[in-house]
Amino acid sequence: MQxxxxxxxxxxxSGLDLVAKTVVDGFVAGLHRSPDFGFSQEFAExxxxxxxxxxxxxxxxxxxxxxxxxxxxxxxxxxxxxxxxLDASNSxxxxxxxxxxxxxxxxxxxSLFYLAIQDQRDAAGLIVFxxxxxxxxxxxxxxxxxxxxxxxxxxxxPRARTDFAKPLxxxxxxxxxxxxxxxxxxxxxxxxxxxRTVEPLRFHGNEVILFHILDPQEIRPNLGQSAILVDLxxxxxxxxxxxxxxxxxxxxxxxxxxxxxxxxxxxxxDYYQLVTDRPLDGALREYxxxxxxxx
Amino acid sequence: xxxxxxxxxxxxxxxxxxxxxxxxxxxTTNPRPVSSLMFFEKRTQxxxxxxxxxxxxxxxxxxxVLFFLVMAFANPFVxxxxxxxxxxxxxLIVVDNxxxxxxxxxxxxxxxxxxxxxxxxxGGSRAQVMTLGSQLTALTQPVQDPGVLRAAIxxxxxxxxxxxxxxxxxxxxxxxxxxxxxIEMHLFSDxxxxxxxxxxxxLSLPGNISLLLHPxxxxxxxxxxxxxxxxxxxxxxxxKARVQAVIAGFHTPAATRSVTLVVNGKGVATQNAxxxxxxxxxxxxxxxxxxxxxxxxEVRIDSADTLPADDVTLFSVExxxxxxxxxxxxxxxxxxxxxxxxxxxxAAESAFTxxxxxxxxxxxxxxxxYAFVVLSDxxxxxxxxxxxxxxxxxxGGSVLIAAGTSSSGHPHIPxxxxxxxxxxxxxxxxxxxxxxxxADPSHPSMxxxxxxxxxxxxxxxxVDPGDARVVARLTDGTPLLLDKKIGEGRVLLLxxxxxxxxxxxxxxxxxxxxxxxxxxYLSGTERRSGSAVANSYLELxxxxxxxxxxxxxxxxxxxxxxxxxxxxxxxxxxxxxxFYELRLANGRRNVIGVNADRRESDxxxxxxxxxxxxxxxxxxxxxxxxxxxxxxxxxxxxxxGLWWYAMLVLLVAAIVESLFASGYLGTQREEP
Numbered sequence: 001m002q003x004x005x006x007x008x009x010x011x012x013x014s015g016l017d018l019v020a021k022t023v024v025d026g027f028v029a030g031l032h033r034s035p036d037f038g039f040s041q042e043f044a045e046x047x048x049x050x051x052x053x054x055x056x057x058x059x060x061x062x063x064x065x066x067x068x069x070x071x072x073x074x075x076x077x078x079x080x081x082x083x084x085x086l087d088a089s090n091s092x093x094x095x096x097x098x099x100x101x102x103x104x105x106x107x108x109x110x111s112l113f114y115l116a117i118q119d120q121r122d123a124a125g126l127i128v129f130x131x132x133x134x135x136x137x138x139x140x141x142x143x144x145x146x147x148x149x150x151x152x153x154x155x156x157x158p159r160a161r162t163d164f165a166k167p168l169x170x171x172x173x174x175x176x177x178x179x180x181x182x183x184x185x186x187x188x189x190x191x192x193x194x195x196r197t198v199e200p201l202r203f204h205g206n207e208v209i210l211f212h213i214l215d216p217q218e219i220r221p222n223l224g225q226s227a228i229l230v231d232l233x234x235x236x237x238x239x240x241x242x243x244x245x246x247x248x249x250x251x252x253x254x255x256x257x258x259x260x261x262x263x264x265x266x267x268x269x270d271y272y273q274l275v276t277d278r279p280l281d282g283a284l285r286e287y288x289x290x291x292x293x294x295x
Numbered sequence: 296x297x298x299x300x301x302x303x304x305x306x307x308x309x310x311x312x313x314x315x316x317x318x319x320x321x322x323t324t325n326p327r328p329v330s331s332l333m334f335f336e337k338r339t340q341x342x343x344x345x346x347x348x349x350x351x352x353x354x355x356x357x358x359x360v361l362f363f364l365v366m367a368f369a370n371p372f373v374x375x376x377x378x379x380x381x382x383x384x385x386x387l388i389v390v391d392n393x394x395x396x397x398x399x400x401x402x403x404x405x406x407x408x409x410x411x412x413x414x415x416x417x418g419g420s421r422a423q424v425m426t427l428g429s430q431l432t433a434l435t436q437p438v439q440d441p442g443v444l445r446a447a448i449x450x451x452x453x454x455x456x457x458x459x460x461x462x463x464x465x466x467x468x469x470x471x472x473x474x475x476x477x478i479e480m481h482l483f484s485d486x487x488x489x490x491x492x493x494x495x496x497x498l499s500l501p502g503n504i505s506l507l508l509h510p511x512x513x514x515x516x517x518x519x520x521x522x523x524x525x526x527x528x529x530x531x532x533x534x535k536a537r538v539q540a541v542i543a544g545f546h547t548p549a550a551t552r553s554v555t556l557v558v559n560g561k562g563v564a565t566q567n568a569x570x571x572x573x574x575x576x577x578x579x580x581x582x583x584x585x586x587x588x589x590x591x592x593e594v595r596i597d598s599a600d601t602l603p604a605d606d607v608t609l610f611s612v613e614x615x616x617x618x619x620x621x622x623x624x625x626x627x628x629x630x631x632x633x634x635x636x637x638x639x640x641x642a643a644e645s646a647f648t649x650x651x652x653x654x655x656x657x658x659x660x661x662x663x664x665y666a667f668v669v670l671s672d673x674x675x676x677x678x679x680x681x682x683x684x685x686x687x688x689x690x691g692g693s694v695l696i697a698a699g700t701s702s703s704g705h706p707h708i709p710x711x712x713x714x715x716x717x718x719x720x721x722x723x724x725x726x727x728x729x730x731x732x733x734a735d736p737s738h739p740s741m742x743x744x745x746x747x748x749x750x751x752x753x754x755x756x757x758v759d760p761g762d763a764r765v766v767a768r769l770t771d772g773t774p775l776l777l778d779k780k781i782g783e784g785r786v787l788l789l790x791x792x793x794x795x796x797x798x799x800x801x802x803x804x805x806x807x808x809x810x811x812x813x814x815x816y817l818s819g820t821e822r823r824s825g826s827a828v829a830n831s832y833l834e835l836x837x838x839x840x841x842x843x844x845x846x847x848x849x850x851x852x853x854x855x856x857x858x859x860x861x862x863x864x865x866x867x868x869x870x871x872x873x874f875y876e877l878r879l880a881n882g883r884r885n886v887i888g889v890n891a892d893r894r895e896s897d898x899x900x901x902x903x904x905x906x907x908x909x910x911x912x913x914x915x916x917x918x919x920x921x922x923x924x925x926x927x928x929x930x931x932x933x934x935x936g937l938w939w940y941a942m943l944v945l946l947v948a949a950i951v952e953s954l955f956a957s958g959y960l961g962t963q964r965e966e967p
Contacts, residue, residue: 091330091331094330101330186331215330218329218330223327227326228325228326228327229326229328229329229335231329231331232328232329232330232331234332236332238335248334249334253334
């Protein structure tokens, strides 16, 4: 089943819902049983009865055998709010192979929505932004929310450029309920700016995860000869030599990733790097790890 | 500065290829999109600029490689003059030692001027000494030793050859094929006008030859000479032998010259010849009374001019008894013996004596004393005579048979052996006669076949040739003259008569030379000449006489042929004036008087305009016309090729380009 998580395979599947189902089913089938997740009515533990407890929760079978009253504890109603912030700037349109960064982000988002809504009954919402908030789907568990979210993803075509500072206040307006905030972006901004912009969400009590989506050529560019590079967002042109791309650029990119990871974690947020030529299970595993932590 | 192969400069168009690849094609690179230029800083551009500079340097190196490759093929050169090329020049000294240089002090003057030229040049430069006679003769190799060169000049002796400037130019052209360095040729000569070739273009010299002429004399000199002598080589009757001499004067006034006929050193007759101004006169001596054997004769004049060597013409005369010829005829035939005898006496200068005998009187004759036998239209001969005749032929004798009308009734031809199959009586035909059709001009009897064209044949026997050689045929194909070898001798058959009945041949002028040549062919004697011109060649042996030794004694009494040459040489060049004594391969002895070519006696000189034209034809830069200026000529301009330097720079540029290019490619290699 692992091959179904290959982005190149997923690119051949039309429809985000089918992609999300394929990813999640394939991912879950690849896991062993785990007691750490399940539905909310699932038994958790016994606790000694104390006056004032609801008698409906007393396990009378145990009382009959032991003449002691114990209460059955269940995993409570742990429905969380998942809000996914999707960067739809022009830089997400880049690719060096068959899967664009934007497509990879869509697959990831769709899979997370599927996992949250269909499997865990969590409320899920979507904010699509570039230098403005272009689309907002309020988190909900209502019927048809999953398809609304997928529709929002379908409509999120990259354009304009990224600006984290500007739509920040809108994030805070929209995210009134505490929950899980996932940001999918290529984060072409200084780490300080990113953390400074996103940090207020953490102060609000949200769990914040930064999914850094990168193309392999962005990490290890390979120029055969001198080339004129065009910035997809600013249309700026620059002639670059292979030596620079091989040496200087890689150092700068590695330093950028390292700084972003360090500063993000230092701010109490999580950072995860998604490279578009790798399977999608990494993002799902990260999500579920966070969910387990919340419970 | 110039190019030896300028058409290779068209290869410079290839310079556009690296320019296109480096400058034009580079701008066609498609822009490559990236997510962000966030990590590409200003420093990137400086790196690109540096690389662009490196590209330009690489471009310059590649352009240099192509440029110098084109230059190397175009072979540029610069003209250099000066001492650097002087050592490579060859100083060629040519001294004319032809017969005319015997006049006065011409040869001594030429040698003196040549020696002074050599002295003025000093040592260090290569020089070669040659003489110009009938051909160009090298006396030394190109050497720097002035002593050797001076000795060679001092040793030059006058010859009896005729100078030919065309031969000089031809020899120099051959020399220039092997010597590629500039050649400075100095010609010391009397510039005799008769030495010029028929075509002026034969004097052309290669471009690396600079010709400097040193005329020894400026004006023509009067000269009398015995221009030619017409004397028989063989004499059988001294009273019938005559000697005619032509006395010529070149640029001379009218004068009376005493002409003396000298036989074996003794003057036998003297006449005065009134030679007109710049003209010639013929003197005839009515008798040539010489003893038996070879006599050394000469015709001498008292010219009192400055070239006495041409005042005498040598010739030799051999006196012998006439040989007998047996002429057998029918008793009633009187015409053929008259025609044959008259022709033989007239042509062969009394070399033969004809003995006429009727056929029916032939008995036991001693045939060995006859040079050859003639059977003129005999119907039959006694069998004993026929047997003697056959033995005579088989032993080396020769027979001429003429088959006239009398032979028609007798199909058998004596001695010849062939049968008469038919007779052709052309007088009864519509044209009344026929003529000679095909003939073999290589046969000694037919050497003047062209003169047979008007001969009419009215009657001819048709003879089966068998194994005989058909020398001539009539126009209808009937064999006319057949040559058959029997034993050691031969039989010549004329299928017509020797009278004027069966043909008009005896009345025709070609009859006499035919009888003369046939008689000499059958008797085995050839007409000899008693004189020859210097530098002519004498045939020593025929193809059949390869293994037989010959002997030649020159005028100085020396034997110029080595033992090996005496047994193998086919011919011998008569180089000196004087009497040569020879014993040829056929055993005959011969004496030949050799004289210089009388064109050398005309001492007229080449006009200055012609000399200037000749010099201009050699090299336009050298206009020296006198010995004084000739010795101070400038060093010739020499093209100095630069292709070697172009190739050296090309090699360096190619190496540097390879280093740069490999370095450039190396930076593009990805780490594993």
